[in-house]
Amino acid sequence: MAGSLAAAPLPINRLAEPLLRKLSDSLDRAAPGKGWRDLAQLAGSQGGVRLSSLELEQCSLQVLEPEGSPSRSLLQLMGERGCTVQELTELLQTLEHSEAFQCLSPPSIKIVVEPESQAVLSGQMVKLSCWAAGYPLLHYQWFKGGKMVPHGNSPELVLNQVNADDAGFYICRVNSDSSYEFSRWAQLDVCDIQGACHGSCLEVPEKKIHICIHPQSQNLIVGEILVLQCGAIGIPMPQYQWYRNGSPLTNGDKKVYMVSCVDTEHQGTYWCRVYNDQDNQESKKVKVIIGGKSIAVECTEEDLSGLGRPELKEQSTERQFAVDKVALLMGNMSYCHHPKLKAPLVDVYDLTNLLRQLDFKVVSLLDLTEPEMRNAVDEFLLLLDKGVYGLLYYAGHGYENYGNSFMVPIDAPNPYRATNCLCVQNILKLMQEKDTGLNVFLLDMCRKRNEYDNTVLILDALKVTANIVFGYATCQGAEAFEIQQSGLANGIFMKFLKERLLEDKKITVLLDGVAEDMGKCHLTKGKQALEIRSSLSEKRALTDPIQQTVTSVESLARNLQWAKAHELPESMCLQFKCGVQIQLGFAAEFSNVMIVYTRIVKKPEEIAVCKAYVTDFPLDLDVDPKEANKGTPEETGSYLLSKDLPKHCLYTRISSLQKLKEDLTFMVCLHYEYEGVDDVVDERKVVNIGKPLIAKLRIHQGYRKSRCFQSCCGPTGPCFTQSPGAGAAGYCPCHHSHQPHSYAGIPQPSPASSASVLQPAKCHCSMIPNSLIAWQSKWPYPSDSNRSNIPVETTDELESDFSGSLRLSQQ
Template sequence: MAGSLPADGPLPINRLAEPLLRKLSDVLDRAAAGKGWRDLAQLAGSHGGVRLSSLELEQCSLEVLVAEGSPSRSLLQLMGERGCTVLELTKLLQALEHTEALQCLNIPGIKVVVEPESRAALSGQTVKLSCWAAGYPHLHYQWFKQKKEVPHGNTPELVFSQVNTDDAGIYICRVNSESSYVFSRWVQLDVCDLQGAYHGDSLDLPENKIHICIHPQPQNLMVGEMLVLQCEAIGIPIPQYQWFRNGSPLTNGDKKSYMISSVNTEHQGIYWCHVYNDKDNQESKKVDIAIGGKPVAVECTEEDLSGLGGHDLQDQSAERQFAVDKVALLMGNMSYCNHPKLKAPLVDVYELTNLLRQLDFKVVSLLDLTEPEMRNAVDEFLLLLDKGVYGLLYYAGHGYENYGNSFMVPIDAPNPYRAANCLCVQNILKLMQEKETGLNVFLLDMCRKRNEYDNTVLILDALKVTANIVFGYATCQGAEAFEIQQSGLANGIFMKFLKERLLEDKKITVLLDGVAEDMGKCHLTKGKQALEIRSSLSEKRALTDPIQQTATSAESMARNLQWAKAHELPESMCLQFKCAVQIQLGFAAEFSNVMIIYLRIVNKPPEITVCKAYVMDFPLDLDIDPKEANKGTPEETGSYLLSKDLPKHCLYTRISSLQKLKEDLTFTVCLHYEYAGVDDVLDERKVVNIGKPLIARLRIHQGFGKNSCFQSCCFAHSPGPGAAKFCPPLPNCPSHSYAGFCQPSPAHSGNALQPAGCHCRMTPNRLLAWQSMWPYPNQSNIPVETTDETDELESNFSGSLRLSHPQ
């Protein structure tokens, strides 16, 4: 076996098999700060007796500029030539706690053989969470509740003699040996408190049985009132819930509580909850929910009707409408794994973001999302909606339409894809309606041809009859959408015409009619693409309607906080090195999940003749190619849209897919310099932690959108184990901005605020307290200058159309 080690005698590193050296070098090249090849070199010099000069380290670092080059491979070669053995390398990697590299050398590992189980218990019961592992040489255990160590939780079994509601939460166990560590899976402990009705131990229930502690209660309601049904159970594993009405399962009825904000007569019937896990199932009591009707007609005289003349109606229709708030989710998918890649969504999403911000929309703009990321982004978008809020969703990418339902295709969709791999637009509309929004606008820049590989017929709950829905389809049913085929940046056909009219103060349907007429005048798209508008809008509502809030409500504060979380940029910072060189770092947001880091040297002593700086060691989640970082122009990094706004004479690094970031964004700033008359190249490094910028704060990669602090705290699934040195990975809890160079600050915390835990019961007082610590933008947002360097349509792409969103 190429990767195995001989058992006899000390073996120099450079005598390892070449495949093993390549694998080990790759692991060290990709390592995060504190475990990279430079850390190994420094440790080898201070503890291993293998000292390398600054010039040798510089030669190693320059390997990143060579095709197939590896700094770590060069370092291992030098260490081997100096007599460093595999045993000595193993000790160095153990000191760095580099588990992945040790595994390459077949260091004995740890295996969790008994995982803890999630459970729901009654207050006062004795509860035990168990984690047992096998490994070598000696194992040590440490339990965590979220990120905090549990006092005295250093045994395989975590025992609560009399559990209470303060003990409820998410737990994980870390198992350590001398050379490595592993985490158990996350588990949830729920505690049901019946406020002294009876003591938990008196139940004496078998562990494999479910017991329902709280049953739903019958209710008599009037039309328009709120229905709230509750059911709570204990058991191992933690029970799951499904609500039924008249024998049929209810959509979104998979929580302990089932709520309808405004009931009508169709909601009456017999309700109950089915509670189950993989060992048992129980049904709650069946309760009758009666709905009392209201008069369906109003008695009036002819005299009463005389004041409802046509003139009054005309004046009423001309009244200005107001929005409680305006929020938009913009998603553009381009870099498909199994389908043709697209170009136009980059420019389309960017320009639409700028325009909507001028209309006071809170905009979340995202590029290249997988299916879970799209679903979780929609969940976060729904948190921003409320009664009277204008909601706009724009999507550009591959798509299709089957049986009247439109489907947006994520970048990781298989080939062929089906409904289960995509997001249904009509289902999103149903969820928006539940928020009682004032206006629902969908702008879909995608194909609408039928998917011949998908025969799924989705049975969705009927949409409410509302007069506030507008669909703007970039093309007609059964047709394709196009983008411009050219070497530079360009819009899709739909956005090319939409952006010219979007700021017009007109009813949204009238505005879209104008776009349709403009598109119809383009002879290149006649017979190929035509805008289709579907609307139930009865009021004169426009995207330009002003925002008017009568009072600051808890919902408004929660919405502002949730939006601000996704748009917080790190502050500009000044780094002071020992050699008296000063480096400034600045940050700019290209999209809600794309950030530009720019760096420049602002001060150096005169005796230093050569001085260079660059950033490196980014988290593996972001998959940043070192050869595409630290460029002299933004365009070289792939950022074509912000170049005119960024400061000049810097090194630029583009960080995309921030939604994938699992931990704080940490990177290293490296400084190389030479003194006059000295040949040696000296280097200094500083590790910078900027927290979780932009959309990374929402942790949409984890799939906890439905369990956000503003909705619920029921974690249906536990995330997998992570690998952190001191703390376990934390499960989720809950402008198109620009941060330029500013005055140097002596310290930089990275995060303005990192919530310590899940603030689940979000009362108005708690929101006010939290809001006072959170510097979110005001309601008017920050207008951003739009960019439009695209030439006239006819001269730019005559005869060069291509399909942008084929099926």
């Protein structure tokens, strides 16, 4: 309640019962001269509300009732006489009964110390302060964006050893029993520069600015990208202004100044002025030199002599060979904080079988966390060598910013940034360092812009090796779709790719055919189209044979590494004391998903009923007891191996084998009854099958290699962020809708304070059964009052079937 009840022209008996009870209790306990009788006398002499002696006596008799109150009876009589809250307030003020007066006219809360925006270094201690004046008792609660800060219930919010995750907008709510006020928003910018200041800027004097990251001189050619960065810490929050040759630059008021395509006019001396209302500093002045593109190639007359001959224009028909072929397939479906997907299950399975027909060594993995994805990629890189064909396929959530593609792990927060994801271009660079014969990236994910992530990656140029092929399932800025077939989901891209993958054609020609097929699909016309990027000048195909003249050490290492990821336990026969024999078998659905099947192969005649099942699997693994020991593989969630598994067994599906820390140990239980005996007898055996499949590579461990597949926010790293610590907290799509400018009553940052804060544009590729869906994001800028803060899922209904085989129901 803000403001005063006294201003409301309403009779006393219209007040809320809790307030009347509190007011009556205050009058009943009042000191002489300020009690209910004094109020009645004053009301008769000044307020025109006269009460008889009999009425006053009736009020006094209320003390004889168990919960009676003379003051409550008096207030009821005064209300029936037409006494208003305004008149009662004036009477209480005349009586100088401050406690009762405060019940009707709570004091306003005044924020006397507002929190200040500040920029600090990672690892520092930060203190945000909010002090208020008011009565009777003030309570404080801090919020980061729209999310309550745990233990943030004091005037000072202390954050020890802050990191990039602590960056954002903070606000404090101060409330008493019946009113509240919010402080202004304070932005916290955390610079993670990994020791660039050598510790000297950890003790910056208060109200001073210290520039920790200075721009670097650059020598560019026309058409390249210019990116200059300046990073500073200070209180209040530093502001930035870039200059070239002494003149301020338009749109040069951010930490990062960028020109996407430079020309000679951008050459000059650059620096940045960093300032707040207490201090002013200038960065180092740096030179930016822009040279023209060289289009000349040095050669001799002999080199030119044969270029025009028709016989030399004909391409060689000599067959290309691969030293080896390896592939890593990753499909993410079971996201923790984002919509779950279906198609990666089938797409990864189909592609695995096709690539194995082409002699690829395939590692196929489902549902990986960020460290698991990074470690899986690192293991994949170990399989690459000179002349090897490397193929990486990813299906799941993803996005594309500034020409760089990012794959989203299943544990990525909502919203996610580059630091939570894997950058495809960085992985490609590491693949090229292996001098591979062919690098193929197939990305079956959305490529919409992630507005919440403003990270700019500065990557070293890829080698000019003419061996790169990108197959994007959709165009830049567009979504990718799934489509259901017989209870299973296929991605549109994989639906057409698997029909051509075995063709003996140059990989770019093969993908062109897939693009043409997709273009004819009326279901996704105008919604999804394959995009191919290639620097391939040789006629290389996925069908190229493997040719090795000598078995190298590298080849032996690749084969060993591949074998480790595909080693299944041997089938075993368990002999129980009662004479029952149980066969225990194993099948791989993916490199991290295994099916265990059991069946009774021998039973003595004296045993009437006999049943065996497996149980007690390690908690690390994903085994649902309700879906274990089923009569069909489909009941366990395995729809892909039915035709390859033996019949008349009990099946159990074990997922997430990459999380296995120790040997896989479980229990085999046998229940049986002898003929003519009602008692059930139990026997148990513990089985240890070691580390099956991908578990041997131990990719569950924290990221342990020296590789870096995403941005490193430091002066020597490949990226920097234009607006670290952008404002709103991770809104979950399952939240209910709120008012456009508030989240749970919390005011949103004003346009001035949140100009660099962008809400997350979600990237969804999800398929609801029997319908083709494009998930539309509705994340607004904070200042957009005509749009909701909560994303809305919309369905694109496509009224058609798909060549008679893929049925889409109409809703």
